[in-house]
Amino acid sequence: MNYIELIEDEVKKFHPIEVEQKITSGIIVGAGDSYAVALTLERKTGKKAIAVDPYDAVDDSFQ
Secondary structure, X not given: OOHXXXXXXXXXXXXXXXXXXXXXXXXXXXXXXXXXXXXXHHHHOOOOEEEEOHHHHXXXXXX
């Protein structure tokens, strides 16, 4: 079995998450690879979901 097949087997183990509520907008926070995914979601949703870097999400007013 090659590497791609191993990954596919792992992905097939996951089950879809049932969502009871639909949203029309949201904020996705990510760093590193997860930020890249957040940017992809932002583009795919037509900016209904906004990608935010964790450092930009920090409220500096507490300092």
